[in-house]
Amino acid sequence: MKPCVKARQLVLIVVHDHFDLDYTCQKDVRTGVETMMKVHRMHRNRMHAYFKKFPSKEAALLKPHPDTMEKQWKELCDLYTSKAFMKRREQNKKNRSKLTVNHDAGSRSFQRTRACMQQLTKARDEIEARRAAKEKEL
Numbered sequence: 001m002k003p004c005v006k007a008r009q010l011v012l013i014v015v016h017d018h019f020d021l022d023y024t025c026q027k028d029v030r031t032g033v034e035t036m037m038k039v040h041r042m043h044r045n046r047m048h049a050y051f052k053k054f055p056s057k058e059a060a061l062l063k064p065h066p067d068t069m070e071k072q073w074k075e076l077c078d079l080y081t082s083k084a085f086m087k088r089r090e091q092n093k094k095n096r097s098k099l100t101v102n103h104d105a106g107s108r109s110f111q112r113t114r115a116c117m118q119q120l121t122k123a124r125d126e127i128e129a130r131r132a133a134k135e136k137e138l
Helices: 003-018 026-052 057-062 072-080 083-097 112-136
Strands: none
Touching: 003 026, 026 072, 057 072
16 A cells, blocks of 8 residues: 555544544544545655755755654655656746746636636726715715
């Protein structure tokens, strides 16, 4: 069994023990899964940042991250130095360098940001129309 599957099962056990969630409710299930995905992504990013501090894979293997076991650290080092990972990393760098506008809305999606901007524009237009009507009355 893969380490990530084992970790996911352990997290589910802890969640079941500490929280009273209704797993027949789709919203609770989605919240749990999204939280686990976010925590996993943050952990993976921390591990990669730690790995990048070392000049080589061999140097990184000598000093595993304190939050991982030696076997897990070796698997992560193998992942970070694999050809597929490196290829994807380079492609992502190229794609990010081509962006003309940086998306700066946090975790809100582009579509949601656009919808919020449209709502603000409508509200602004209504306020201006009311001000104009009020000025005509005076």
